[in-house]
Amino acid sequence: MQNWLQLENKVIIVTGGETGIEKAIADKLSGLSANVISADIHTDSANKQDGIYHIYCDVSSKESVDAMVQKVIARYGKIDVLINNAGVAKPQLFVDASCNDSEYEADTDSFDFIFNINVKGVFLCSQAAAKQFIKQKIKGTIINMSSESGMEGSAGQSIYAASKNAVNSFTRADITTIDRYVKNYNIKGVTCNPTIIIKDGGSIQELVKHVPKDIELYLQVIAQDY
Numbered sequence: 001m002q003n004w005l006q007l008e009n010k011v012i013i014v015t016g017g018e019t020g021i022e023k024a025i026a027d028k029l030s031g032l033s034a035n036v037i038s039a040d041i042h043t044d045s046a047n048k049q050d051g052i053y054h055i056y057c058d059v060s061s062k063e064s065v066d067a068m069v070q071k072v073i074a075r076y077g078k079i080d081v082l083i084n085n086a087g088v089a090k091p092q093l094f095v096d097a098s099c100n101d102s103e104y105e106a107d108t109d110s111f112d113f114i115f116n117i118n119v120k121g122v123f124l125c126s127q128a129a130a131k132q133f134i135k136q137k138i139k140g141t142i143i144n145m146s147s148e149s150g151m152e153g154s155a156g157q158s159i160y161a162a163s164k165n166a167v168n169s170f171t172r173a174d175i176t177t178i179d180r181y182v183k184n185y186n187i188k189g190v191t192c193n194p195t196i197i198i199k200d201g202g203s204i205q206e207l208v209k210h211v212p213k214d215i216e217l218y219l220q221v222i223a224q225d226y
């Protein structure tokens with residue numbers, strides 16, 4: 001990835017940026033001289049000297065999201081991009097016909113857990129960032145990490161698939177709404193829909209090898225229109 005992307009000094013919040021796909025993306029963005037903030041409930045690397053600003057944030061809590069945004073503004077004075085990545089899955093049977101009260105059957109706890117992070121988290125973070133974009137009078141970008149599962153469904157993942165489809169609809173609906181009622185700020189929203197990425201036991205470098213297209217797409221979308 002070359003400097004033509006012109007991400008120098010962009011302030012980019014990556015939720016769930018401590019592991020997985022977003023760790024790979026946060027590292028790449030940081031390497032391109034962007035100011036990267038990892039907002040995650042796991043802040044083990046808070047003291048790591050890796051050029052990334054690590055902030056504790058539970059995306060399912062409005063208080064936590066607002067506090068995170070305040071810290072970013074206090075440090076950088078602006079937000080250019082939000083990447084909503086924090087997401088959870090819990091493979092379970094929709095119905096376990098083999099027994100009653102099965103631990104393998106989806107239940108309301110699983111539903112609340114998945115929807116609170118995957119959908120409510122996207123709503124809270126997007127709203128907070130969009131308000132900031134409007135205040136700053138800039139073209140902000142919101143990238144929502146969805147999943148192929150949200151378009152096609154996947155076995156044993158009915159709640160997760162529904163949550164990712166909600167993310168797709170949410171992206172279309174909230175951006176259209178902002179565009180209609182808040183003219184001139186041109187907030188850009190896209191979803192990224194990766195397929196399953198095998199990463200057990202793999203390093204971040206190996207993970208990046210599996211998702212280069214998605215990462216490039218991310219970076220190109222971020223770079224456009226600036």
Ligand SMILES: NC(=O)c1ccc[n+]([C@@H]2O[C@H](COP(=O)([O-])OP(=O)(O)OC[C@H]3O[C@@H](n4cnc5c(N)ncnc54)[C@H](O)[C@@H]3O)[C@@H](O)[C@H]2O)c1
Nearest residue numbers: 016018019020021040041058059085086087147195196197
């Ligand atoms: N890995 C895949 O195969 C795959 C495929 C399609 C889509 N996705 C999506 O990509 C995204 C990243 O996937 P991944 O496999 O890298 O995930 P991961 O589990 O490796 O990382 C998710 C991160 O989110 C953080 N997180 C969890 N709950 C949080 C909360 N309440 N607030 C803030 N942070 C929280 C975790 O601490 C973790 O750092 C997710 O949205 C996932 O649904 C993943």
